[in-house]
Amino acid sequence: MLNKVLTQKRYIYAFSICTVLLFSLLAYILSLMFLPKTGILIILQLAVVVVSLSTNRTATIIADILGALNFNYLFTSPVYSFQMNSAEDIINTITFIVVSSLTSEFSIRYRNKSEALEQAEIRSNILLSVSHDLRTPLANIIGSLSTHNEYKEKISHAEQQRLINSAIDESHRLHNYVENILQLTRIKNNTYNYLFVPQSIWQVIKKVEDRFSDPRLSIHKGECLKDVLIQTSLIEQAIYNIVDNALKYSPSESKVTIAVRSDNHFTYICITDNGPGIAQQKLQHIFDLFYSSRKGDSGQGGSGIGLTVSKGIVEAHNGDISAQSTDQGCIFEIKLPVGEPNAQN
Template structure:
């Protein structure tokens, strides 16, 4: 649902009203038509109604009516209105603005329902396809362990159990991403920030990655005392690092560098694998978008980067794929002064 109040809505409605008023002055100076001015103002109400909450469309309608009365009706530059046609036209304008706002609310509600249905369908497809692979791996490893336990060596037993454990972690990550994606679509992500160490999160992820036989070169400054939701940020960073590992050249490490930059903390994650196309850079953060369609691999649901972007954006930060000559550079920026909503 659209928020009742936000500074983005203030900026949007103000910009639309200012633009419509400038056009109205131009039209008035050329043809002196109050009807044309009202139609332009009505167009502005429609634009605000579809982009902002109903309260902003009502407020914009009232401001538009006041401006029409003050600037475009006789006597000019006063709040008196002598022409009955102008009064009638203004009343019709307000009624249409009210109806338009209600239609816009209904339209957004329908779009939300459509998005939710689309998400449910995509989740079902994801569950039936992508989650089947780690489940099959877990079942296969444990079944083999149970059936041939007496014949297996200790190293073979450890290998089967380690493989089942790795697939379990993979399955858990898929489910977490599905959960966060569903929450973001429903607008129910809740942050609960605490002061923590970003460096310790990255070091923990590096230990986890390197323990799995992969290589991650880490370079971090002292990144303590930043207000974050530790679990969500860890999930977001893991998703981006996991994506980098998926596309990295085999046996080549990915590099992660975190440092202070003016008002933000910047984290650069680079791999020497496939260079994303311009289209990939635009869409790679879209829900269920995946570059893997032309790559022979069974990993991924197309959720990881979308979830990462949602979490980072909720922290007031940003993530982008920076164009480089070769490889892929993902840049995350988190604001230093993000102490709002920190638990006390």
């Protein structure tokens, strides 16, 4: 996780420097043609604004300082030096630094406000989703247990067991939904405490199989599976969400297959179903938050959270997740980088 954070910071700082250099080059080319110093300063300030809207405060400060140095080196007399002989150039440089700093501060505040509004919208959508998706399993649990309690003396033992099993199934459904809400909140707020250790993915697959205990679920193990660097509970939840969807939308008599294999660089987990498939225009949106086939409170479809959570978890493991529709259903593939060079049988 630390390496990932350092890589992101290097990318941000590299983006900041490259943006200023690119805009400086543009300003230099235009200055050779017709552009006055005022126009040059505007272009350099624009570079700082672009950086501030895309990165953080530190990268913006770097862009501000680099822009001022470029203006001094390329556009003030004596050219190609960091000296200034003109009072006007000195004033222009100071003005550039002040205006760029203020503009970047406004840009950062605007971005923070936009992110806050986005978080508020997410929270609102979560509440709307919760109001629907918690209500249904809770109503079923209450209904089953109330019926059992009220009529247990009048109904058969088999009917009592059916009601209890129904309540248990709905409890598992409720637990899975709450777990996804929790993982989604952590992903959006970036509050995960990752602890990745090399583990066999096969043990995770077996746990997923045990959670379903569904005869329609078939798992296949490739030869020489390699360990992956994962946090077991998270990857288990990511796989569970996909398999849950596959079982939910597949015909009751059809199989859902989990196939696992490894090469020298990645371990691949393929979940294949025989459901109705996904329309091509919808395929690119299935991992979007709250994207669902459900219309309002009716119709078949989930809350639009599970696949988003799966994608966030897999990407946090430096992996990739993809989906494709076939003539006989869908194929979801999770790709995780291997964590150990030694194969595990």
